[in-house]
Amino acid sequence: MHDELENELIKNVMKRRRSLQNYPKAPSACRKVRSKEDLETIITICSRKLQKDPSHLRALYLRSSAYLKKNLLVEAMQDTQELLKLDPRNINAFYIRGCCYEKLGEIDKSIQDFTTVLKLEPNHINAAYARGACQNRKGNFSLALEDYTMALEIDSNDDKKNGFLNTGSTASRISTATFEDNLDLKSLDPTPPTSRSENEIQNIRVNLGVEDQVEKLYTRANSAKKSGNYQEAINYYSQVLERNPYHFKSLFNRGFAYEKIGMPHRALEDYTSCTKLQKDNALIYYNRGITYERLNNLDSAVRDFTVAIKISPDKADFYHNRGYALMRKDEHQKAIQDYTRAINLKAGNLKSYLNRACCWEKLGSLEKALDDYKLCQRIEPSNIAVLQQIAKIQEKQENYQEALETLNRLAELSGSNPETYNTRGLALKCMQNYQLALKDFSKCIELSPKNFLYYKNRASCLIETRNYNQALKDLTKAISLDKRNRDLLSMRAKVWKKLRKFDRAIKDYSRQLEIDACARVYSKRGYCYAKLSNFKEAILDYSQLISLEPQNKGAFFNRGVLNDRAGDHQAAIEDFTKVIELDPKSTNAYFKRGCCYDKAGELELAICDYSFALELEMTCEKQCNVE
Numbered sequence: 001m002h003d004e005l006e007n008e009l010i011k012n013v014m015k016r017r018r019s020l021q022n023y024p025k026a027p028s029a030c031r032k033v034r035s036k037e038d039l040e041t042i043i044t045i046c047s048r049k050l051q052k053d054p055s056h057l058r059a060l061y062l063r064s065s066a067y068l069k070k071n072l073l074v075e076a077m078q079d080t081q082e083l084l085k086l087d088p089r090n091i092n093a094f095y096i097r098g099c100c101y102e103k104l105g106e107i108d109k110s111i112q113d114f115t116t117v118l119k120l121e122p123n124h125i126n127a128a129y130a131r132g133a134c135q136n137r138k139g140n141f142s143l144a145l146e147d148y149t150m151a152l153e154i155d156s157n158d159d160k161k162n163g164f165l166n167t168g169s170t171a172s173r174i175s176t177a178t179f180e181d182n183l184d185l186k187s188l189d190p191t192p193p194t195s196r197s198e199n200e201i202q203n204i205r206v207n208l209g210v211e212d213q214v215e216k217l218y219t220r221a222n223s224a225k226k227s228g229n230y231q232e233a234i235n236y237y238s239q240v241l242e243r244n245p246y247h248f249k250s251l252f253n254r255g256f257a258y259e260k261i262g263m264p265h266r267a268l269e270d271y272t273s274c275t276k277l278q279k280d281n282a283l284i285y286y287n288r289g290i291t292y293e294r295l296n297n298l299d300s301a302v303r304d305f306t307v308a309i310k311i312s313p314d315k316a317d318f319y320h321n322r323g324y325a326l327m328r329k330d331e332h333q334k335a336i337q338d339y340t341r342a343i344n345l346k347a348g349n350l351k352s353y354l355n356r357a358c359c360w361e362k363l364g365s366l367e368k369a370l371d372d373y374k375l376c377q378r379i380e381p382s383n384i385a386v387l388q389q390i391a392k393i394q395e396k397q398e399n400y401q402e403a404l405e406t407l408n409r410l411a412e413l414s415g416s417n418p419e420t421y422n423t424r425g426l427a428l429k430c431m432q433n434y435q436l437a438l439k440d441f442s443k444c445i446e447l448s449p450k451n452f453l454y455y456k457n458r459a460s461c462l463i464e465t466r467n468y469n470q471a472l473k474d475l476t477k478a479i480s481l482d483k484r485n486r487d488l489l490s491m492r493a494k495v496w497k498k499l500r501k502f503d504r505a506i507k508d509y510s511r512q513l514e515i516d517a518c519a520r521v522y523s524k525r526g527y528c529y530a531k532l533s534n535f536k537e538a539i540l541d542y543s544q545l546i547s548l549e550p551q552n553k554g555a556f557f558n559r560g561v562l563n564d565r566a567g568d569h570q571a572a573i574e575d576f577t578k579v580i581e582l583d584p585k586s587t588n589a590y591f592k593r594g595c596c597y598d599k600a601g602e603l604e605l606a607i608c609d610y611s612f613a614l615e616l617e618m619t620c621e622k623q624c625n626v627e
Contacts, residue, residue, distance in 0.1 A: 282311035316346035
């Protein structure tokens with residue numbers, strides 16, 4: 001007895017046969033169109049049946065076969081999954097799903113399904129040929145040869161049923177074989193057996209020796225890669241590719257190894273060659289994107305990560321790495337979007353939270369940055385780097401008490417980490433708790449006695465407490481550790497000035513100028529020379545400053561004062577005149593120039609400058625009163 005589905009399908013096939021009898025010489029193109037129409041009809045009929053009876057095995061099988069022929073792989077696999085739920089040993093379901101996996105490029109899964117078919121039905125010729133084809137694609141030619149040989153033996157021993165799936169045992173057979181014999185459904189066979197001649201098999205046997213070498217070399221290459229011997233791995237992969245230029249895994253892994261030994265350009269060449277072999281492999285673009293990013297070719301990196309995301313939009317790492325490239329391009333808002341997507345795809349993604357926090361910080365959104373850092377802390381409560389970032393944000397927000405609490409927690413966790421004490425010491429200094437800050441900086445020095453920064457920070461606290469002699473000792477030690485550090489020399493010169501030891505300050509400023517001719521340093525050394533009444537050297541320093549900054553009115557004014565003290569009144573007058581040109585309302589410049597005119601015997605000019613200085617002063621006082 002035929003059921004309702006069988007009756008409807010038989011009617012459809014008979015209708016098609018009558019149509020073909022009317023056009024016995026129809027061209028093959030026309031027949032293909034009719035075949036596609038048949039597939040649509042079968043899908044429609046089976047779908048109607050499944051609405052009434054969702055567990056109808058034959059309908060699921062026929063519809064999955066039709067979906068496969070139409071390349072609707074997702075739909076086909078959904079039907080096979082339903083079949084396997086209803087009948088876990090269903091040969092046809094395993095076979096069709098294996099064909100789907102093969103078309104999707106998931107060869108290992110395909111081989112697994114075809115192997116299951118052959119375990120359930122050892123004489124399944126289609127599965128033998130299909131598994132052989134998969135092994136051939138993977139480069140496993142010896143295994144491919146075994147499957148092709150097995151298929152030929154089955155083919156020679158059995159009466160072939162052209163166009164039909166070999167259903168095997170009754171446990172997985174769908175209804176009766178009669179129904180399938182009556183239906184001319186050759187088009188439903190996903191991958192009909194491909195006839196392999198003895199010559200083709202012989203050609204495989206001829207190449208088998210070479211492919212055995214390929215497999216051995218590839219195995220050695222992988223072993224070398226796993227043990228970190230990347231150069232050795234490259235040599236083996238190269239030997240594989242000499243014998244088989246299309247060996248994808250060797251090409252891909254060699255690119256990875258090239259990057260590991262610091263040859264990124266060679267890695268790029270291999271990854272680019274991989275794209276010609278497998279255009280839709282997301283990992284190729286992902287790895288090449290990482291290589292571009294390390295070469296600072298950030299635009300290309302972003303493009304490759306974008307391609308990888310289009311192929312596999314559910315991979316958190318792809319978004320994370322594109323976010324990192326965008327962050328390096330200072331496109332922080334776009335980077336935040338990618339990090340957010342990575343976090344949504346992969347809960348507890350610490351690195352994405354950290355990098356997103358960094359982006360928020362760059363954009364000045366300290367609250368959002370702090371929120372992300374605190375989320376990181378929930379993921380890893382004892383992460384020292386996270387706590388350090390939290391403390392820094394709290395310091396920037398001037399929440400010194402909260403920062404101190406965080407830093408206390410850091411000190412408990414890190415114990416012997418000097419940077420923790422240094423950060424806490426800086427926070428305590430900002431809170432003007434100099435004594436506790438000094439203890440932390442001393443602890444830093446105890447833990448890391450060769451780090452100049454800790455001596456410098458302790459010296460800054462000592463200066464605040466006016467302990468200048470001890471500060472000098474710390475600065476001298478810091479300078480011995482970093483002899484060309486201009487900031488340290490400047491700090492020590494400042495202490496010498498506070499102690500009124502201007503000759504020692506001059507030596508430190510002179511060492512600074514040997515490192516870098518900085519205008520500000522000429523000004524400070526000139527001041528020290530003036531304090532020692534060495535007007536000649538002081539004038540030379542201010543002249544150097546003016547050569548570097550020709551519009552610096554302060555430098556002209558100070559040089560004018562020094563020229564006046566040195567008795568060169570004319571030179572002083574020229575300097576004060578320049579100040580007036582730069583600042584016509586400079587009362588002091590008019591007054592000082594008037595003094596110089598007076599000393600030079602130019603009484604009328606002196607009176608004019610004194611008068612103008614007084615007028616400016618009175619005008620300024622009136623403006624101040626009005627305000």
